[in-house]
Amino acid sequence: MSFAPSTTSVKLVLLGEAAVGKSSLVLRFVSNDFQENKEPTIGAAFLTQKCTVGDRTIKYEIWDTAGQERFASLAPMYYRNAQAALVVYDITKPASFIKARHWVKELHEQASKDITIALVGNKYDLVADDNDSDDSLRKVSMEEGKALAEEEGLLFFETSAKSSHNVNEVFVAIGSKIPEAKPVTEELGSRPGNVGRIDLSGPALRSNLSDCAC
Amino acid sequence: MISDDKPLGRPPMLQSKKSTHSFLSSTAGLNPASFLGTDATTAVTLASSDQAEIAIFEEGLGLAKTTLSRSSRSVSPQPSFMVLPPQLALDPLPFVELLHDFVNTSIAKTDDTYKGSKPFNILTETEEDIDESYLEEKVHISKKGEGFTAKLKQFFILSSAGKPIYSMNGDDDVLLGYSGLITTIVASFEDGTDLLFRSISQNGFRMVVMNKSPLILVAISRVSYELMLDLKLLESQLSSVYNYLLAVLSAPVITKSFHNRMNYDLRRVLSAQDLKTLDILTSMLTFGFSDTTDDENKSYTVDPSMFISSLLDDAVQCARLSSTLRAKLDDIFVSCKRLKVNLPQSEATPFLQGKLYTLETTKLLASDLLFAFLIYDNKIVSHLHPKTHCLENKDISTLLLMLSQLSPAGESKNVQEEPDLWFPICLARFNDSGFLHCYVRHLHLPNLSRPLTLLLLSGNKNSFFEMKQSANYIFAKICKSKTLSSSLPEELAQGYLPLTSVLKTPQVKHFIYKRRKANQYIMDPLTFSKDTFENIVDSMFILYLYTALSSSKSEEVRVGASMKKLTYTRWHLKEGFTGFLLADEKYELYCLCKGFVTSLVLIEQSLRIVNWCENYRKRLFIGPGVQF
Ligand SMILES: Nc1nc2c(ncn2[C@@H]2O[C@H](COP(=O)(O)OP(=O)(O)OP(=O)(O)O)[C@@H](O)[C@H]2O)c(=O)[nH]1
Ligand SMILES: [Mg+2]
Numbered sequence: 041m042s043f044a045p046s047t048t049s050v051k052l053v054l055l056g057e058a059a060v061g062k063s064s065l066v067l068r069f070v071s072n073d074f075q076e077n078k079e080p081t082i083g084a085a086f087l088t089q090k091c092t093v094g095d096r097t098i099k100y101e102i103w104d105t106a107g108q109e110r111f112a113s114l115a116p117m118y119y120r121n122a123q124a125a126l127v128v129y130d131i132t133k134p135a136s137f138i139k140a141r142h143w144v145k146e147l148h149e150q151a152s153k154d155i156t157i158a159l160v161g162n163k164y165d166l167v168a169d170d171n172d173s174d175d176s177l178r179k180v181s182m183e184e185g186k187a188l189a190e191e192e193g194l195l196f197f198e199t200s201a202k203s204s205h206n207v208n209e210v211f212v213a214i215g216s217k218i219p220e221a222k223p224v225t226e227e228l229g230s231r232p233g234n235v236g237r238i239d240l241s242g243p244a245l246r247s248n249l250s251d252c253a254c
Numbered sequence: 255m256i257s258d259d260k261p262l263g264r265p266p267m268l269q270s271k272k273s274t275h276s277f278l279s280s281t282a283g284l285n286p287a288s289f290l291g292t293d294a295t296t297a298v299t300l301a302s303s304d305q306a307e308i309a310i311f312e313e314g315l316g317l318a319k320t321t322l323s324r325s326s327r328s329v330s331p332q333p334s335f336m337v338l339p340p341q342l343a344l345d346p347l348p349f350v351e352l353l354h355d356f357v358n359t360s361i362a363k364t365d366d367t368y369k370g371s372k373p374f375n376i377l378t379e380t381e382e383d384i385d386e387s388y389l390e391e392k393v394h395i396s397k398k399g400e401g402f403t404a405k406l407k408q409f410f411i412l413s414s415a416g417k418p419i420y421s422m423n424g425d426d427d428v429l430l431g432y433s434g435l436i437t438t439i440v441a442s443f444e445d446g447t448d449l450l451f452r453s454i455s456q457n458g459f460r461m462v463v464m465n466k467s468p469l470i471l472v473a474i475s476r477v478s479y480e481l482m483l484d485l486k487l488l489e490s491q492l493s494s495v496y497n498y499l500l501a502v503l504s505a506p507v508i509t510k511s512f513h514n515r516m517n518y519d520l521r522r523v524l525s526a527q528d529l530k531t532l533d534i535l536t537s538m539l540t541f542g543f544s545d546t547t548d549d550e551n552k553s554y555t556v557d558p559s560m561f562i563s564s565l566l567d568d569a570v571q572c573a574r575l576s577s578t579l580r581a582k583l584d585d586i587f588v589s590c591k592r593l594k595v596n597l598p599q600s601e602a603t604p605f606l607q608g609k610l611y612t613l614e615t616t617k618l619l620a621s622d623l624l625f626a627f628l629i630y631d632n633k634i635v636s637h638l639h640p641k642t643h644c645l646e647n648k649d650i651s652t653l654l655l656m657l658s659q660l661s662p663a664g665e666s667k668n669v670q671e672e673p674d675l676w677f678p679i680c681l682a683r684f685n686d687s688g689f690l691h692c693y694v695r696h697l698h699l700p701n702l703s704r705p706l707t708l709l710l711l712s713g714n715k716n717s718f719f720e721m722k723q724s725a726n727y728i729f730a731k732i733c734k735s736k737t738l739s740s741s742l743p744e745e746l747a748q749g750y751l752p753l754t755s756v757l758k759t760p761q762v763k764h765f766i767y768k769r770r771k772a773n774q775y776i777m778d779p780l781t782f783s784k785d786t787f788e789n790i791v792d793s794m795f796i797l798y799l800y801t802a803l804s805s806s807k808s809e810e811v812r813v814g815a816s817m818k819k820l821t822y823t824r825w826h827l828k829e830g831f832t833g834f835l836l837a838d839e840k841y842e843l844y845c846l847c848k849g850f851v852t853s854l855v856l857i858e859q860s861l862r863i864v865n866w867c868e869n870y871r872k873r874l875f876i877g878p879g880v881q882f
Contacts, residue, residue, distance in 0.1 A: 058525065066673075076550075077548045079527070079659070079660075080525065080526075080527045082527075082656070082659070082660060082675070082677045083675065083676050083677020083678060083691075083692075084675075084676050084677065085673035085674065085675050085676070086673055086674040086675075086676060086718065086722070087673045087674075104673065106677075108525045108527070109522070109523065109525070110502065110503070110523055110524075110525070111677075111678075114678065114715070117715060117716065
């Protein structure tokens with residue numbers, strides 16, 4: 041690499057009803073993989089992934105939260121300092137769209153004012169072939185999604201973690217909306233508190249993440 | 255009500271009767287003279303030929319003076335871990351003699367000739383054949399209403415008002431009736447008395463109730479081996495189920511849910527995943543296997559250890575590891591607790607030191623860390639806890655159950671991309687009204703098939719990044735240490751070698767050894783390599799034999815200052831089995847042998863196991879773990 045692009049660290053949180061495919065989207069983004077029977081997330085999972093957007097490298101610090109109702113009270117902990125959020129619903133489940141509305145509202149009320157939110161209708165693969173037929177699995181139309189996004193000032197995508205349709209696009213779009221921030225200086229960028237006397241120069245356990253293909 | 259009209263078949267199990275302690279009373283089996291003779295070589299075999307010496311004590315039991323002579327035979331070269339230091343040749347001869355006496359008397363009272371075996375159903379002690387459709391009908395969990403009463407085991411979680419919250423089997427239609435009936439029985443019994451309703455038992459049927467208002471937990475069993483024991487086994491199972499409920503909900507959430515509305519449906523708070531975990535738990539606790547079928551593939555996990563743990567009063571399993579390595583891991587935990595990090599200027603707080611205000615510029619990184627575990631394959635490798643607090647085994651088991659429900663480790667193609675997990679858990683015996691926060695990460699060591707799992711339990715829900723940094727530190731330390739990175743995988747992999755072959759006790763097919771004080775056990779690794787159905791039946795067979803052994807009448811004898819408990823049992827099942835239990839205040843040894851082994855072999859081999867386990871207890875058991 042001849043000249044290092046500036047790296048911006050972005051805290052991103054995924055919210056949405058259980059089983060809409062949050063973890064699957066992250067798995068697609070981070071590992072370019074998909075699992076038919078992904079087990080529900082318990083609590084939350086933290087991952088990082090770098091992504092090149094224009095001439096910038098964005099390092100996403102991703103909180104993939106659990107959709108199960110009983111973890112809902114923990115959500116503020118994850119979105120409180122987030123610069124970006126993915127509010128995910130399942131386009132074959134109307135209830136998940138209602139839940140998505142609630143999350144958008146809550147984020148606007150509770151999260152930081154300049155948070156970038158993307159509304160994501162997932163499982164596009166299930167309806168991709170039969171968009172017009174009457175017995176389509178689709179229960180939330182693209183227009184409904186778009187309308188909500190416009191109303192609330194959100195990015196909008198329909199994705200499929202399974203076919204990988206639009207997945208990288210979501211992260212690139214978010215990346216381009218995030219203003220340039222101070223460069224990352226330490227492993228846990230956005231977090232105060234440098235490791236003082238600890239020698240962490242052991243094997244880099246998870247530092248050679250490859251850039252994603254976006 | 256569920257009842258079983260079939261008369262219980264008599265198990266072809268022969269129990270020993272109390273033996274007279276008379277030294278020469280044995281008449282059948284081995285002639286005592288053949289092993290108490292003056293033949294020094296035989297004498298050595300008795301107390302394990304690998305021992306350097308046999309200590310001879312003559313006081314204590316008032317037995318006839320022994321004619322045994324001290325062995326002068328030199329110790330044959332053995333792998334170093336097999337050589338026992340002299341002080342561990344801990345079996346005073348009278349004890350060895352007494353064992354022979356006991357076994358021979360027991361044998362004398364049983365019929366020595368193998369009668370061949372009729373088909374024997376270990377679940378009901380009848381002659382009904384166990385095949386796949388039998389398991390389907392009586393054992394496998396089914397949420398259909400139809401066939402509900404055929405199941406041999408039932409678990410219910412009900413609200414005090416009689417609303418079903420969880421049931422191992424059946425659908426709402428059948429459950430509503432049963433729930434009402436059970437709550438009525440419990441309520442009408444408890445109304446008239448100050449007593450808590452505990453159980454109903456009758457021939458081949460037992461119902462045990464745990465009243466944890468606003469919940470009632472119920473277990474109903476018609477499984478033969480569960481009925482051999484007292485109520486404790488089913489009660490322990492119920493409290494495991496309750497402990498899991500508390501782990502996900504905590505006591506105040508349950509109470510609050512019911513506060514105003516006695517019919518609150520707790521099912522709305524529990525997720526589908528929780529109910530699935532309860533299915534796994536109840537099936538494992540009863541039958542030693544669980545259904546892990548997903549949409550496409552039927553699959554079962556066979557593992558008798560949960561049942562064995564409740565049979566052994568919630569003892570937990572530790573990973574075998576040399577004490578040097580364990581000490582190194584312990585040191586890493588302790589040093590992690592002491593790590594300091596610089597505080598950013600803004601957080602630095604002035605504090606009074608002497609008369610000067612100075613700025614506190616560092617803080618402890620892991621100040622919120624309460625408990626830490628390194629786990630390998632569901633066994634504890636190393637454990638850290640505060641001086642003032644210990645976790646009870648029930649809580650540790652619940653934690654391990656929770657862990658097994660997280661995404662199976664190592665499924666990600668790229669190890670680097672595995673996430674850090676962070677979730678709340680209520681460890682009810684520790685504190686049933688609050689949540690701890692659990693950080694989980696896997697470490698994949700080269701040459702090791704499974705990952706090492708690090709669990710860090712913190713009291714502060716906002717301490718994720720501190721726990722993550724602590725984990726970075728711990729893993730870096732492990733990987734940087736030459737000894738640990740090379741020997742740890744090697745030793746952990748060795749944990750799968752059958753101990754009976756390491757110990758050269760070929761007659762003992764399988765054993766369990768428990769240290770009482772730590773309440774931890776090890777068992778010979780079990781390998782189930784046949785097809786699923788056979789593995790399930792084999793596993794249940796092991797549960798049957800161990801339960802039968804531990805419920806058989808035992809004899810207590812005094813050896814010096816310690817009371818020894820002895821049980822000898824034979825089963826005319828399959829090829830024939832011999833079971834032997836040897837216990838005192840320190841340990842419990844459960845042995846299963848194939849065929850009817852002689853007292854000589856049985857005693858020599860079981861004492862060898864006891865000696866070996868006591869000698870290597872530091873590598874076999876972690877004890878209370880390391881504290882800070
Ligand atoms: N057909 C299809 N299935 C998907 C897609 N994304 C996820 N799934 C499936 O939907 C199920 C749930 O996916 P998860 O990623 O676990 O959902 P989640 O939102 O993380 O769920 P929680 O962790 O419980 O909140 C899994 O069985 C996935 O395989 C998709 O784009 N198309
Ligand atoms: Mg998830």
